[in-house]
Amino acid sequence: MEVLNTFMTWIFRNRLGQIENFMEHPIDVQREIFFELIKTAKKTDFGKKFHFQEIRSYADFARQVPIHDYEQMKPYIDRCMSGEQNVIWPTEITWFSKSSGTTGSRSKFIPVSPETLEECHFKGGKDMLSLYVRNYPDTKLFSGKSLTIGGSYQVNPLDGTKNSFYGDVSAVIMQNLPMWVQFARTPSLEVALMSEWESKIERMAIETMQENVSSIAGVPTWAIVLIKRIMEIKGADNILQVWPNLEVFFHGAVAFGPYRQLFEELIPSPRMHYMETYNASEGFFGIQDQADSEDLLLMLDYGIFYEFIPMEEWESDDPKVLPLQEIELGKNYAMLISTNAGLWRYKIGDTVKFTSIRPYRFRISGRTKHFINAFGEEVIVENAEKAIELACAATNSTIVNFTAAPVYFEGVSGKGAHEWIIEFETAPEDREEFISLLDNNLRDLNSDYDAKRYKDMALSAPRVHFAESGLFESWLRSKGKLGGQNKIPRLSNNRDFVEELLKMRN
Structure with missing residues (x-):
């Protein structure tokens, strides 16, 4: 090797x-x-x-x-x-x-055209490796396999030829990779493209823990879920006891900062590197090309x-x-x-x-819109407002205001979630029913949120605080923003607003 x-x-x-x-x-x-x-x-x-x-x-x-x-x-x-x-x-x-x-x-x-695959997505993957080799010339990356965590794809039912497909961008790329790349990656394509995530994580864990994995590529959310499962199966204190030659995690899709500490607990090695890419459904746009800077x-x-x-x-x-x-x-x-x-x-x-x-x-x-994308769920304001609207209609309740933010993975054994603060004009009689409806409506409206909520694997059920009357008005007044067009963002990818409101409730 x-x-x-x-x-x-x-x-x-x-x-x-x-x-x-x-x-x-x-x-x-x-x-x-x-x-x-x-x-x-x-x-x-x-x-x-x-x-x-x-x-x-x-x-x-x-x-x-x-x-x-x-x-x-x-x-x-x-x-x-x-x-x-x-x-x-x-x-x-x-x-x-x-x-x-x-x-x-x-x-x-x-x-996704043939040109997009070859000249954009595949080229981006090659350049990611080229820049990594430049930054770390003593790398042993190619002595092991790359663990790639992707989604799934299916036949496009709108095209009668049955020769058209759609799926997560990772699955589209993975299915079309040349044979030499397939040889260098793990798990098998059959497992990597499974659609049912609970079985998929289990199969991935069993397959990949037998391999010499030197790199991981994927979204932090699923990488954490997989690593934890392998550690559980092997009774390991950290993943280096399973993959001693692991040296880099190529990550993207969500901000990595909130996950870094947890990854350092799971992979306690000063030789471990983290490299960000900006690869979306629409194209491959950026790569972290400097070892000492997070710029792309x-x-x-x-x-x-x-x-x-x-x-x-x-x-x-x-x-x-x-x-x-x-x-x-x-x-x-x-x-x-x-x-x-x-x-x-x-x-x-x-x-x-x-x-x-x-x-x-x-x-x-x-x-360009307020959103939560801490785990790859890409929940936008329109999703949240519609989910609440439907939950209110079903429970004969009305709201004054709301805001929501992520709860990031809490330690090695913790899970992520969304935390909501909702102030009602007319509160629902059954609060648990409202929370369940809110969650289910979001799953219906947003396929990425639904995937992360599947069997609580990446996201637990939402945590909802039913705020006392006047909380949001009090917060705006405390900031000198009462009146006019001032308002608290409905969704935020950080916890600043949620934390301030929770402190005001205490």
Whole structure:
């Protein structure tokens, strides 16, 4: 295995020259990507509608092609899912990445073209390894196997050919990986793509604890659940007693900070590394390229053209939109993407702040809407408001206000949850019934929340505090924010508001 490790390390170092090229010439690379996208898609239905053949500059593109959110792209995507081709992208699209939905949809279905797989997702995985090898040249990563924790996929019932599929982006990628990569990973594809999570975790634990695992890739939530189960089976005090050569966790999807201490308890090694990636259903956007910084390098040659809306312009009917060369350091921007799968000027819902321009590095600063995404559940305000509305209707109750935040994993044996504070005008007679309805409604509305709540494996039932009358008004008054448009955010990915309100109740 030592010879293989040396060879693979050399292979991945070779990509570094291309990475350095877009770091040194970012605008030139983005310009090439832009014109290639326009040229390739000009004969699609979308390209004809918006006269791509007449686009000669970015200014033409910005003037002719409107900004799209998912609901505006959905009619085109629905046609693709029904089996139509050449709608938004010319090559055949038979895969769709499924993620949590918008106001009108329980789930979003994002097209994944062959180019997106090869030039974006696969390339991102290779670059992640290339940058890791550069940062840690003495790595023994390739002497062991990579444990990959992914989702599942299924046949797309809307396409009568039965040759179209949708699933979690991790499952889409995993199912399409080349054979040499399948050889280097664990567990078996059959187990990795199981849909029933309780059986899946058990099977993964049994398979992977027999392997020499040197790296883990996935969402922190499920990695913790799996590691705990393996430790339980083996009677281990920490996972290094099972995998002594484990050296890195490649993570993404949620903020890692709240999980770091728990991972250090589970993997007590000063030689353990953590590397963040920004890989979403829509594309692979960033990689933590420096060992001593949590900033992400914006990956500019993956077939994605970037634009940015300053957050102060977000609510505008005609927002100012900036290409990459016009962004400023330290400002909060919503990101727009045009991709080699046919998303055009698409709002992905994430916000970023740039920390460097040469090269372009950034940090994910949040979402364009209030949300909770501590465990990969992606609960947005619309989900929460609808779930409460339905629970109130069923229990003849009415609310004044509410807020919710995550409860992060509490120690090695603890589980995560959502904690709610709800003030009622008319309280429900049966509080437990209300809590159960709130939880079940959220599961119906949001597929990612439902997956995390399955048998309490990653998320326990919500913790709900029934607040006394006037609590929210008192908090606003204490902050000098009473009246006008001031309000407490309905959802937050940190516990600041919840903790302050709980202190006021004591």
